[in-house]
Amino acid sequence: MLSEFEKRVVREIQGDLPLESRPFAAMARRLGVTEGQLLDTVENFLERGLLRRFGAALRHQRVGYGGNALVAWVVPPDEIEPVGNAIAAYPDVTHCYQRATVPGWPYNLYSMVHRHSEAECRELVRRIGEALGIEQYILLFSTAELKRSSMQYFRD
Amino acid sequence: MQLDNTDRRLLEIIQRQIPLSSRPFADIGVELGIGEGEVLERLRRLQEAKIIRRIGGFFDSRKLGYTGTLCALQVPRDRIEEVAAVINAYSEVSHNYLRTHEYNMWFTILAPSQSEVERVMEEIKARTGIDSVLSLPAERLFKIRVKFNVSEVPDAE
Structure with missing residues:
Protein backbone atom coordinates (compact mmCIF):
# COMPACT_ATOMS: atom_id res chain seq x y z
CA MET A 1 0.00 0.00 0.00
CA LEU A 2 1.02 3.61 -0.38
CA SER A 3 2.39 5.72 2.45
CA GLU A 4 0.70 8.98 3.38
CA PHE A 5 3.52 10.88 1.69
CA GLU A 6 3.13 8.82 -1.48
CA LYS A 7 -0.59 9.56 -1.53
CA ARG A 8 0.18 13.27 -1.29
CA VAL A 9 2.55 12.91 -4.24
CA VAL A 10 -0.22 11.12 -6.22
CA ARG A 11 -2.62 14.00 -5.44
CA GLU A 12 -0.04 16.51 -6.62
CA ILE A 13 1.03 14.87 -9.89
CA GLN A 14 -2.45 13.80 -11.02
CA GLY A 15 -3.10 17.48 -11.77
CA ASP A 16 -1.44 19.71 -14.35
CA LEU A 17 2.30 20.15 -14.48
CA PRO A 18 2.89 23.91 -14.29
CA LEU A 19 4.33 25.34 -17.51
CA GLU A 20 7.36 27.01 -15.98
CA SER A 21 11.11 26.50 -16.04
CA ARG A 22 11.32 24.29 -12.94
CA PRO A 23 7.86 22.70 -12.63
CA PHE A 24 8.89 19.91 -10.26
CA ALA A 25 10.50 22.41 -7.88
CA ALA A 26 7.14 24.19 -7.65
CA MET A 27 5.36 20.92 -6.84
CA ALA A 28 8.05 19.89 -4.35
CA ARG A 29 7.65 23.18 -2.47
CA ARG A 30 3.95 22.50 -2.01
CA LEU A 31 4.81 19.02 -0.70
CA GLY A 32 7.52 20.34 1.61
CA VAL A 33 10.26 18.17 0.06
CA THR A 34 13.20 18.86 -2.24
CA GLU A 35 12.92 18.69 -6.00
CA GLY A 36 15.30 15.69 -5.94
CA GLN A 37 13.11 13.81 -3.43
CA LEU A 38 10.01 14.40 -5.56
CA LEU A 39 11.74 13.28 -8.78
CA ASP A 40 13.03 10.13 -7.02
CA THR A 41 9.48 9.33 -5.86
CA VAL A 42 8.08 9.77 -9.38
CA GLU A 43 10.85 7.52 -10.79
CA ASN A 44 9.98 4.97 -8.13
CA PHE A 45 6.25 5.12 -9.08
CA LEU A 46 7.22 4.41 -12.70
CA GLU A 47 9.44 1.47 -11.68
CA ARG A 48 6.65 -0.01 -9.55
CA GLY A 49 4.17 0.42 -12.39
CA LEU A 50 1.93 2.68 -10.30
CA LEU A 51 2.47 5.32 -12.95
CA ARG A 52 2.01 4.23 -16.53
CA ARG A 53 3.75 7.38 -17.70
CA PHE A 54 4.32 10.99 -16.82
CA GLY A 55 3.46 12.94 -19.94
CA ALA A 56 0.72 14.51 -22.00
CA ALA A 57 -2.75 13.37 -22.99
CA LEU A 58 -4.16 14.89 -26.17
CA ARG A 59 -7.75 15.49 -27.22
CA HIS A 60 -7.73 12.98 -30.06
CA GLN A 61 -10.69 14.66 -31.78
CA ARG A 62 -8.47 17.74 -32.23
CA VAL A 63 -5.54 15.98 -33.83
CA GLY A 64 -7.57 14.57 -36.68
CA TYR A 65 -9.17 11.48 -35.12
CA GLY A 66 -12.79 11.98 -36.11
CA GLY A 67 -13.74 8.30 -35.99
CA ASN A 68 -13.75 6.82 -32.52
CA ALA A 69 -15.41 3.48 -31.88
CA LEU A 70 -15.80 1.15 -28.97
CA VAL A 71 -15.81 -2.30 -30.58
CA ALA A 72 -17.40 -5.16 -28.65
CA TRP A 73 -16.40 -8.60 -29.89
CA VAL A 74 -17.71 -12.10 -29.17
CA VAL A 75 -14.66 -14.35 -28.94
CA PRO A 76 -14.68 -18.07 -28.07
CA PRO A 77 -13.40 -18.21 -24.46
CA ASP A 78 -10.46 -20.46 -25.30
CA GLU A 79 -9.28 -18.04 -27.99
CA ILE A 80 -9.49 -14.90 -25.93
CA GLU A 81 -5.78 -14.71 -25.15
CA PRO A 82 -4.41 -14.91 -28.73
CA VAL A 83 -7.26 -12.78 -30.12
CA GLY A 84 -6.86 -10.15 -27.38
CA ASN A 85 -3.12 -9.93 -28.02
CA ALA A 86 -3.62 -9.79 -31.80
CA ILE A 87 -6.17 -6.95 -31.57
CA ALA A 88 -3.96 -5.10 -29.08
CA ALA A 89 -1.09 -5.22 -31.60
CA TYR A 90 -2.90 -2.93 -34.07
CA PRO A 91 -1.49 0.61 -33.76
CA ASP A 92 -4.93 2.27 -34.05
CA VAL A 93 -6.27 0.24 -31.13
CA THR A 94 -5.58 2.18 -27.93
CA HIS A 95 -7.41 0.02 -25.37
CA CYS A 96 -8.21 -3.67 -25.30
CA TYR A 97 -9.93 -5.42 -22.38
CA GLN A 98 -11.60 -8.71 -21.66
CA ARG A 99 -14.81 -7.98 -19.75
CA ALA A 100 -17.40 -10.03 -17.90
CA THR A 101 -20.48 -11.09 -19.90
CA VAL A 102 -24.04 -10.83 -18.62
CA PRO A 103 -27.20 -12.67 -19.79
CA GLY A 104 -28.30 -11.28 -23.16
CA TRP A 105 -24.96 -9.55 -23.69
CA PRO A 106 -22.43 -12.01 -25.12
CA TYR A 107 -19.60 -9.58 -25.87
CA ASN A 108 -16.45 -10.49 -23.96
CA LEU A 109 -13.66 -8.47 -25.61
CA TYR A 110 -13.62 -4.69 -26.01
CA SER A 111 -11.30 -2.43 -27.94
CA MET A 112 -11.16 1.30 -28.65
CA VAL A 113 -10.36 2.10 -32.27
CA HIS A 114 -9.38 5.61 -33.39
CA ARG A 115 -9.20 6.57 -37.07
CA HIS A 116 -9.64 9.75 -39.04
CA SER A 117 -13.25 8.93 -39.97
CA GLU A 118 -16.03 6.50 -39.11
CA ALA A 119 -15.62 4.88 -42.54
CA GLU A 120 -11.95 4.21 -41.80
CA CYS A 121 -12.92 2.71 -38.44
CA ARG A 122 -15.41 0.37 -40.10
CA GLU A 123 -12.84 -0.70 -42.67
CA LEU A 124 -10.17 -1.38 -40.05
CA VAL A 125 -12.56 -3.36 -37.85
CA ARG A 126 -13.76 -5.38 -40.85
CA ARG A 127 -10.12 -6.25 -41.64
CA ILE A 128 -9.37 -7.18 -38.02
CA GLY A 129 -12.47 -9.40 -37.85
CA GLU A 130 -11.55 -11.10 -41.11
CA ALA A 131 -7.90 -11.62 -40.14
CA LEU A 132 -8.86 -13.19 -36.80
CA GLY A 133 -11.97 -15.05 -37.92
CA ILE A 134 -14.25 -13.14 -35.52
CA GLU A 135 -17.64 -12.57 -37.13
CA GLN A 136 -19.75 -11.34 -34.25
CA TYR A 137 -18.97 -7.79 -33.20
CA ILE A 138 -20.56 -4.34 -32.95
CA LEU A 139 -19.15 -0.86 -33.38
CA LEU A 140 -20.37 1.81 -30.99
CA PHE A 141 -19.31 5.23 -32.24
CA SER A 142 -19.06 8.06 -29.75
CA THR A 143 -21.37 10.90 -30.76
CA ALA A 144 -20.90 13.14 -27.72
CA GLU A 145 -18.43 13.45 -24.87
CA LEU A 146 -20.65 14.00 -21.83
CA LYS A 147 -17.85 13.87 -19.28
CA ARG A 148 -14.16 13.42 -19.52
CA SER A 149 -12.10 14.31 -16.48
CA SER A 150 -8.91 12.96 -15.05
CA MET A 151 -9.57 10.68 -12.12
CA GLN A 152 -8.86 12.25 -8.72
CA TYR A 153 -7.33 9.57 -6.49
CA PHE A 154 -7.19 9.77 -2.68
CA ARG A 155 -9.46 12.77 -2.51
CA ASP A 156 -9.95 12.69 1.23
CA MET B 1 -4.78 25.78 -35.44
CA ALA B 49 -6.01 25.37 -28.56
CA LYS B 50 -7.29 22.44 -26.42
CA ILE B 51 -5.04 19.97 -28.23
CA ILE B 52 -3.29 19.08 -24.98
CA ARG B 53 -5.76 17.78 -22.41
CA ARG B 54 -3.33 17.50 -19.52
CA ILE B 55 0.36 17.09 -18.74
CA GLY B 56 0.95 15.04 -15.63
CA GLY B 57 0.94 11.56 -14.14
CA PHE B 58 -1.23 8.78 -15.57
CA PHE B 59 -1.75 6.02 -13.05
CA ASP B 60 -2.57 2.33 -13.15
CA SER B 61 -5.74 2.58 -11.05
CA ARG B 62 -5.61 -1.06 -9.93
CA LYS B 63 -2.10 -0.63 -8.57
CA LEU B 64 -3.39 2.28 -6.48
CA GLY B 65 -5.96 -0.12 -5.03
CA TYR B 66 -8.90 1.12 -7.09
CA THR B 67 -11.46 -1.06 -8.81
CA GLY B 68 -14.02 -0.22 -11.46
CA THR B 69 -16.46 -1.14 -14.14
CA LEU B 70 -17.74 0.01 -17.53
CA CYS B 71 -21.47 0.71 -17.47
CA ALA B 72 -24.02 1.17 -20.22
CA LEU B 73 -27.50 2.59 -19.79
CA GLN B 74 -30.52 2.74 -22.10
CA VAL B 75 -31.61 6.37 -21.86
CA PRO B 76 -34.66 7.73 -23.74
CA ARG B 77 -33.62 10.54 -26.11
CA ASP B 78 -35.55 13.21 -24.22
CA ARG B 79 -33.90 12.32 -20.91
CA ILE B 80 -30.25 12.39 -21.97
CA GLU B 81 -29.35 15.74 -20.44
CA GLU B 82 -31.07 15.05 -17.14
CA VAL B 83 -29.62 11.54 -16.77
CA ALA B 84 -26.12 12.71 -17.76
CA ALA B 85 -26.31 15.39 -15.05
CA VAL B 86 -27.06 12.74 -12.41
CA ILE B 87 -24.23 10.47 -13.58
CA ASN B 88 -21.64 13.18 -14.18
CA ALA B 89 -22.08 14.56 -10.68
CA TYR B 90 -20.22 11.52 -9.30
CA SER B 91 -16.47 12.05 -8.93
CA GLU B 92 -16.17 8.26 -9.36
CA VAL B 93 -17.33 8.72 -12.97
CA SER B 94 -14.49 10.11 -15.09
CA HIS B 95 -15.67 9.20 -18.61
CA ASN B 96 -19.17 9.37 -20.04
CA TYR B 97 -19.95 9.10 -23.76
CA LEU B 98 -23.06 8.89 -25.90
CA ARG B 99 -22.75 5.99 -28.33
CA THR B 100 -24.65 4.68 -31.32
CA HIS B 101 -26.55 1.78 -29.72
CA GLU B 102 -29.74 1.00 -27.83
CA TYR B 103 -27.44 1.13 -24.81
CA ASN B 104 -26.52 4.72 -25.60
CA MET B 105 -24.82 6.10 -22.48
CA TRP B 106 -21.47 4.52 -21.59
CA PHE B 107 -19.56 5.56 -18.50
CA THR B 108 -16.87 4.32 -16.15
CA ILE B 109 -17.03 4.01 -12.36
CA LEU B 110 -13.77 3.88 -10.44
CA ALA B 111 -13.60 3.68 -6.62
CA PRO B 112 -11.39 2.38 -3.81
CA SER B 113 -13.61 -0.67 -3.19
CA GLN B 114 -16.10 -2.94 -4.92
CA SER B 115 -18.81 -1.93 -2.46
CA GLU B 116 -18.38 1.74 -3.38
CA VAL B 117 -18.57 0.91 -7.09
CA GLU B 118 -21.82 -0.94 -6.42
CA ARG B 119 -23.20 1.87 -4.28
CA VAL B 120 -22.66 4.39 -7.11
CA MET B 121 -24.28 2.00 -9.58
CA GLU B 122 -27.32 1.46 -7.31
CA GLU B 123 -27.69 5.18 -6.62
CA ILE B 124 -27.61 5.97 -10.35
CA LYS B 125 -30.32 3.35 -10.97
CA ALA B 126 -32.45 4.71 -8.13
CA ARG B 127 -32.02 8.39 -9.06
CA THR B 128 -32.71 7.91 -12.76
CA GLY B 129 -35.29 5.14 -12.44
CA ILE B 130 -33.53 3.35 -15.30
CA ASP B 131 -32.77 -0.28 -14.70
CA SER B 132 -31.67 -1.33 -18.19
CA VAL B 133 -28.06 -1.23 -17.11
CA LEU B 134 -25.02 -3.24 -18.08
CA SER B 135 -22.06 -3.43 -15.73
CA LEU B 136 -19.03 -4.93 -17.45
CA PRO B 137 -16.01 -5.09 -15.12
CA ALA B 138 -12.65 -5.71 -16.79
CA GLU B 139 -11.28 -9.21 -16.27
CA ARG B 140 -8.07 -8.76 -18.13
CA LEU B 141 -6.13 -5.91 -19.70
CA PHE B 142 -4.51 -6.53 -23.08
CA LYS B 143 -3.58 -2.97 -23.92
CA ILE B 144 -3.74 0.62 -22.81
CA ARG B 145 -1.75 3.04 -24.91
CA VAL B 146 -3.24 6.44 -25.23
CA LYS B 147 -0.72 7.92 -27.62
CA PHE B 148 -1.78 9.40 -30.92
CA ASN B 149 0.25 9.66 -34.07
CA VAL B 150 0.17 13.34 -34.97
CA SER B 151 2.65 13.10 -37.86
CA GLU B 152 0.20 12.02 -40.56
CA VAL B 153 -2.42 14.65 -39.81
CA PRO B 154 -2.27 17.71 -42.08
CA ASP B 155 -3.80 20.14 -39.56
CA ALA B 156 -5.40 19.92 -36.20
CA GLU B 157 -9.06 20.87 -36.26
Whole structure:
Protein backbone atom coordinates (compact mmCIF):
# COMPACT_ATOMS: atom_id res chain seq x y z
CA MET A 1 0.00 0.00 0.00
CA LEU A 2 1.02 3.61 -0.38
CA SER A 3 2.39 5.72 2.45
CA GLU A 4 0.70 8.98 3.38
CA PHE A 5 3.52 10.88 1.69
CA GLU A 6 3.13 8.82 -1.48
CA LYS A 7 -0.59 9.56 -1.53
CA ARG A 8 0.18 13.27 -1.29
CA VAL A 9 2.55 12.91 -4.24
CA VAL A 10 -0.22 11.12 -6.22
CA ARG A 11 -2.62 14.00 -5.44
CA GLU A 12 -0.04 16.51 -6.62
CA ILE A 13 1.03 14.87 -9.89
CA GLN A 14 -2.45 13.80 -11.02
CA GLY A 15 -3.10 17.48 -11.77
CA ASP A 16 -1.44 19.71 -14.35
CA LEU A 17 2.30 20.15 -14.48
CA PRO A 18 2.89 23.91 -14.29
CA LEU A 19 4.33 25.34 -17.51
CA GLU A 20 7.36 27.01 -15.98
CA SER A 21 11.11 26.50 -16.04
CA ARG A 22 11.32 24.29 -12.94
CA PRO A 23 7.86 22.70 -12.63
CA PHE A 24 8.89 19.91 -10.26
CA ALA A 25 10.50 22.41 -7.88
CA ALA A 26 7.14 24.19 -7.65
CA MET A 27 5.36 20.92 -6.84
CA ALA A 28 8.05 19.89 -4.35
CA ARG A 29 7.65 23.18 -2.47
CA ARG A 30 3.95 22.50 -2.01
CA LEU A 31 4.81 19.02 -0.70
CA GLY A 32 7.52 20.34 1.61
CA VAL A 33 10.26 18.17 0.06
CA THR A 34 13.20 18.86 -2.24
CA GLU A 35 12.92 18.69 -6.00
CA GLY A 36 15.30 15.69 -5.94
CA GLN A 37 13.11 13.81 -3.43
CA LEU A 38 10.01 14.40 -5.56
CA LEU A 39 11.74 13.28 -8.78
CA ASP A 40 13.03 10.13 -7.02
CA THR A 41 9.48 9.33 -5.86
CA VAL A 42 8.08 9.77 -9.38
CA GLU A 43 10.85 7.52 -10.79
CA ASN A 44 9.98 4.97 -8.13
CA PHE A 45 6.25 5.12 -9.08
CA LEU A 46 7.22 4.41 -12.70
CA GLU A 47 9.44 1.47 -11.68
CA ARG A 48 6.65 -0.01 -9.55
CA GLY A 49 4.17 0.42 -12.39
CA LEU A 50 1.93 2.68 -10.30
CA LEU A 51 2.47 5.32 -12.95
CA ARG A 52 2.01 4.23 -16.53
CA ARG A 53 3.75 7.38 -17.70
CA PHE A 54 4.32 10.99 -16.82
CA GLY A 55 3.46 12.94 -19.94
CA ALA A 56 0.72 14.51 -22.00
CA ALA A 57 -2.75 13.37 -22.99
CA LEU A 58 -4.16 14.89 -26.17
CA ARG A 59 -7.75 15.49 -27.22
CA HIS A 60 -7.73 12.98 -30.06
CA GLN A 61 -10.69 14.66 -31.78
CA ARG A 62 -8.47 17.74 -32.23
CA VAL A 63 -5.54 15.98 -33.83
CA GLY A 64 -7.57 14.57 -36.68
CA TYR A 65 -9.17 11.48 -35.12
CA GLY A 66 -12.79 11.98 -36.11
CA GLY A 67 -13.74 8.30 -35.99
CA ASN A 68 -13.75 6.82 -32.52
CA ALA A 69 -15.41 3.48 -31.88
CA LEU A 70 -15.80 1.15 -28.97
CA VAL A 71 -15.81 -2.30 -30.58
CA ALA A 72 -17.40 -5.16 -28.65
CA TRP A 73 -16.40 -8.60 -29.89
CA VAL A 74 -17.71 -12.10 -29.17
CA VAL A 75 -14.66 -14.35 -28.94
CA PRO A 76 -14.68 -18.07 -28.07
CA PRO A 77 -13.40 -18.21 -24.46
CA ASP A 78 -10.46 -20.46 -25.30
CA GLU A 79 -9.28 -18.04 -27.99
CA ILE A 80 -9.49 -14.90 -25.93
CA GLU A 81 -5.78 -14.71 -25.15
CA PRO A 82 -4.41 -14.91 -28.73
CA VAL A 83 -7.26 -12.78 -30.12
CA GLY A 84 -6.86 -10.15 -27.38
CA ASN A 85 -3.12 -9.93 -28.02
CA ALA A 86 -3.62 -9.79 -31.80
CA ILE A 87 -6.17 -6.95 -31.57
CA ALA A 88 -3.96 -5.10 -29.08
CA ALA A 89 -1.09 -5.22 -31.60
CA TYR A 90 -2.90 -2.93 -34.07
CA PRO A 91 -1.49 0.61 -33.76
CA ASP A 92 -4.93 2.27 -34.05
CA VAL A 93 -6.27 0.24 -31.13
CA THR A 94 -5.58 2.18 -27.93
CA HIS A 95 -7.41 0.02 -25.37
CA CYS A 96 -8.21 -3.67 -25.30
CA TYR A 97 -9.93 -5.42 -22.38
CA GLN A 98 -11.60 -8.71 -21.66
CA ARG A 99 -14.81 -7.98 -19.75
CA ALA A 100 -17.40 -10.03 -17.90
CA THR A 101 -20.48 -11.09 -19.90
CA VAL A 102 -24.04 -10.83 -18.62
CA PRO A 103 -27.20 -12.67 -19.79
CA GLY A 104 -28.30 -11.28 -23.16
CA TRP A 105 -24.96 -9.55 -23.69
CA PRO A 106 -22.43 -12.01 -25.12
CA TYR A 107 -19.60 -9.58 -25.87
CA ASN A 108 -16.45 -10.49 -23.96
CA LEU A 109 -13.66 -8.47 -25.61
CA TYR A 110 -13.62 -4.69 -26.01
CA SER A 111 -11.30 -2.43 -27.94
CA MET A 112 -11.16 1.30 -28.65
CA VAL A 113 -10.36 2.10 -32.27
CA HIS A 114 -9.38 5.61 -33.39
CA ARG A 115 -9.20 6.57 -37.07
CA HIS A 116 -9.64 9.75 -39.04
CA SER A 117 -13.25 8.93 -39.97
CA GLU A 118 -16.03 6.50 -39.11
CA ALA A 119 -15.62 4.88 -42.54
CA GLU A 120 -11.95 4.21 -41.80
CA CYS A 121 -12.92 2.71 -38.44
CA ARG A 122 -15.41 0.37 -40.10
CA GLU A 123 -12.84 -0.70 -42.67
CA LEU A 124 -10.17 -1.38 -40.05
CA VAL A 125 -12.56 -3.36 -37.85
CA ARG A 126 -13.76 -5.38 -40.85
CA ARG A 127 -10.12 -6.25 -41.64
CA ILE A 128 -9.37 -7.18 -38.02
CA GLY A 129 -12.47 -9.40 -37.85
CA GLU A 130 -11.55 -11.10 -41.11
CA ALA A 131 -7.90 -11.62 -40.14
CA LEU A 132 -8.86 -13.19 -36.80
CA GLY A 133 -11.97 -15.05 -37.92
CA ILE A 134 -14.25 -13.14 -35.52
CA GLU A 135 -17.64 -12.57 -37.13
CA GLN A 136 -19.75 -11.34 -34.25
CA TYR A 137 -18.97 -7.79 -33.20
CA ILE A 138 -20.56 -4.34 -32.95
CA LEU A 139 -19.15 -0.86 -33.38
CA LEU A 140 -20.37 1.81 -30.99
CA PHE A 141 -19.31 5.23 -32.24
CA SER A 142 -19.06 8.06 -29.75
CA THR A 143 -21.37 10.90 -30.76
CA ALA A 144 -20.90 13.14 -27.72
CA GLU A 145 -18.43 13.45 -24.87
CA LEU A 146 -20.65 14.00 -21.83
CA LYS A 147 -17.85 13.87 -19.28
CA ARG A 148 -14.16 13.42 -19.52
CA SER A 149 -12.10 14.31 -16.48
CA SER A 150 -8.91 12.96 -15.05
CA MET A 151 -9.57 10.68 -12.12
CA GLN A 152 -8.86 12.25 -8.72
CA TYR A 153 -7.33 9.57 -6.49
CA PHE A 154 -7.19 9.77 -2.68
CA ARG A 155 -9.46 12.77 -2.51
CA ASP A 156 -9.95 12.69 1.23
CA MET B 1 -4.78 25.78 -35.44
CA GLN B 2 -1.86 25.13 -37.79
CA LEU B 3 0.68 22.64 -36.47
CA ASP B 4 4.20 22.93 -37.76
CA ASN B 5 6.78 20.21 -37.77
CA THR B 6 8.23 21.28 -34.43
CA ASP B 7 4.75 21.16 -32.82
CA ARG B 8 4.29 17.61 -34.10
CA ARG B 9 7.66 16.47 -32.78
CA LEU B 10 6.94 18.20 -29.47
CA LEU B 11 3.59 16.39 -29.19
CA GLU B 12 5.28 13.06 -29.95
CA ILE B 13 7.87 13.63 -27.21
CA ILE B 14 5.49 14.78 -24.49
CA GLN B 15 3.01 11.98 -25.13
CA ARG B 16 5.80 9.50 -24.47
CA GLN B 17 7.39 10.89 -21.33
CA ILE B 18 8.30 14.24 -19.83
CA PRO B 19 11.96 14.17 -18.70
CA LEU B 20 12.13 13.74 -14.93
CA SER B 21 14.71 16.43 -14.47
CA SER B 22 15.06 19.84 -12.92
CA ARG B 23 14.37 21.66 -16.22
CA PRO B 24 12.39 19.22 -18.36
CA PHE B 25 11.33 21.83 -20.93
CA ALA B 26 14.94 22.90 -21.49
CA ASP B 27 15.83 19.22 -22.07
CA ILE B 28 13.01 18.85 -24.59
CA GLY B 29 14.27 22.03 -26.27
CA VAL B 30 17.71 20.48 -26.71
CA GLU B 31 16.09 17.50 -28.46
CA LEU B 32 14.13 19.82 -30.75
CA GLY B 33 16.89 22.39 -31.30
CA ILE B 34 14.90 25.24 -29.73
CA GLY B 35 15.13 27.12 -26.45
CA GLU B 36 13.26 26.42 -23.21
CA GLY B 37 11.20 29.60 -23.65
CA GLU B 38 9.98 28.50 -27.06
CA VAL B 39 9.03 25.03 -25.75
CA LEU B 40 6.94 26.64 -23.01
CA GLU B 41 5.37 29.06 -25.46
CA ARG B 42 4.42 26.24 -27.86
CA LEU B 43 2.98 24.17 -25.00
CA ARG B 44 0.86 27.10 -23.84
CA ARG B 45 -0.43 27.53 -27.38
CA LEU B 46 -1.25 23.83 -27.71
CA GLN B 47 -3.01 23.91 -24.35
CA GLU B 48 -5.04 27.00 -25.27
CA ALA B 49 -6.01 25.37 -28.56
CA LYS B 50 -7.29 22.44 -26.42
CA ILE B 51 -5.04 19.97 -28.23
CA ILE B 52 -3.29 19.08 -24.98
CA ARG B 53 -5.76 17.78 -22.41
CA ARG B 54 -3.33 17.50 -19.52
CA ILE B 55 0.36 17.09 -18.74
CA GLY B 56 0.95 15.04 -15.63
CA GLY B 57 0.94 11.56 -14.14
CA PHE B 58 -1.23 8.78 -15.57
CA PHE B 59 -1.75 6.02 -13.05
CA ASP B 60 -2.57 2.33 -13.15
CA SER B 61 -5.74 2.58 -11.05
CA ARG B 62 -5.61 -1.06 -9.93
CA LYS B 63 -2.10 -0.63 -8.57
CA LEU B 64 -3.39 2.28 -6.48
CA GLY B 65 -5.96 -0.12 -5.03
CA TYR B 66 -8.90 1.12 -7.09
CA THR B 67 -11.46 -1.06 -8.81
CA GLY B 68 -14.02 -0.22 -11.46
CA THR B 69 -16.46 -1.14 -14.14
CA LEU B 70 -17.74 0.01 -17.53
CA CYS B 71 -21.47 0.71 -17.47
CA ALA B 72 -24.02 1.17 -20.22
CA LEU B 73 -27.50 2.59 -19.79
CA GLN B 74 -30.52 2.74 -22.10
CA VAL B 75 -31.61 6.37 -21.86
CA PRO B 76 -34.66 7.73 -23.74
CA ARG B 77 -33.62 10.54 -26.11
CA ASP B 78 -35.55 13.21 -24.22
CA ARG B 79 -33.90 12.32 -20.91
CA ILE B 80 -30.25 12.39 -21.97
CA GLU B 81 -29.35 15.74 -20.44
CA GLU B 82 -31.07 15.05 -17.14
CA VAL B 83 -29.62 11.54 -16.77
CA ALA B 84 -26.12 12.71 -17.76
CA ALA B 85 -26.31 15.39 -15.05
CA VAL B 86 -27.06 12.74 -12.41
CA ILE B 87 -24.23 10.47 -13.58
CA ASN B 88 -21.64 13.18 -14.18
CA ALA B 89 -22.08 14.56 -10.68
CA TYR B 90 -20.22 11.52 -9.30
CA SER B 91 -16.47 12.05 -8.93
CA GLU B 92 -16.17 8.26 -9.36
CA VAL B 93 -17.33 8.72 -12.97
CA SER B 94 -14.49 10.11 -15.09
CA HIS B 95 -15.67 9.20 -18.61
CA ASN B 96 -19.17 9.37 -20.04
CA TYR B 97 -19.95 9.10 -23.76
CA LEU B 98 -23.06 8.89 -25.90
CA ARG B 99 -22.75 5.99 -28.33
CA THR B 100 -24.65 4.68 -31.32
CA HIS B 101 -26.55 1.78 -29.72
CA GLU B 102 -29.74 1.00 -27.83
CA TYR B 103 -27.44 1.13 -24.81
CA ASN B 104 -26.52 4.72 -25.60
CA MET B 105 -24.82 6.10 -22.48
CA TRP B 106 -21.47 4.52 -21.59
CA PHE B 107 -19.56 5.56 -18.50
CA THR B 108 -16.87 4.32 -16.15
CA ILE B 109 -17.03 4.01 -12.36
CA LEU B 110 -13.77 3.88 -10.44
CA ALA B 111 -13.60 3.68 -6.62
CA PRO B 112 -11.39 2.38 -3.81
CA SER B 113 -13.61 -0.67 -3.19
CA GLN B 114 -16.10 -2.94 -4.92
CA SER B 115 -18.81 -1.93 -2.46
CA GLU B 116 -18.38 1.74 -3.38
CA VAL B 117 -18.57 0.91 -7.09
CA GLU B 118 -21.82 -0.94 -6.42
CA ARG B 119 -23.20 1.87 -4.28
CA VAL B 120 -22.66 4.39 -7.11
CA MET B 121 -24.28 2.00 -9.58
CA GLU B 122 -27.32 1.46 -7.31
CA GLU B 123 -27.69 5.18 -6.62
CA ILE B 124 -27.61 5.97 -10.35
CA LYS B 125 -30.32 3.35 -10.97
CA ALA B 126 -32.45 4.71 -8.13
CA ARG B 127 -32.02 8.39 -9.06
CA THR B 128 -32.71 7.91 -12.76
CA GLY B 129 -35.29 5.14 -12.44
CA ILE B 130 -33.53 3.35 -15.30
CA ASP B 131 -32.77 -0.28 -14.70
CA SER B 132 -31.67 -1.33 -18.19
CA VAL B 133 -28.06 -1.23 -17.11
CA LEU B 134 -25.02 -3.24 -18.08
CA SER B 135 -22.06 -3.43 -15.73
CA LEU B 136 -19.03 -4.93 -17.45
CA PRO B 137 -16.01 -5.09 -15.12
CA ALA B 138 -12.65 -5.71 -16.79
CA GLU B 139 -11.28 -9.21 -16.27
CA ARG B 140 -8.07 -8.76 -18.13
CA LEU B 141 -6.13 -5.91 -19.70
CA PHE B 142 -4.51 -6.53 -23.08
CA LYS B 143 -3.58 -2.97 -23.92
CA ILE B 144 -3.74 0.62 -22.81
CA ARG B 145 -1.75 3.04 -24.91
CA VAL B 146 -3.24 6.44 -25.23
CA LYS B 147 -0.72 7.92 -27.62
CA PHE B 148 -1.78 9.40 -30.92
CA ASN B 149 0.25 9.66 -34.07
CA VAL B 150 0.17 13.34 -34.97
CA SER B 151 2.65 13.10 -37.86
CA GLU B 152 0.20 12.02 -40.56
CA VAL B 153 -2.42 14.65 -39.81
CA PRO B 154 -2.27 17.71 -42.08
CA ASP B 155 -3.80 20.14 -39.56
CA ALA B 156 -5.40 19.92 -36.20
CA GLU B 157 -9.06 20.87 -36.26
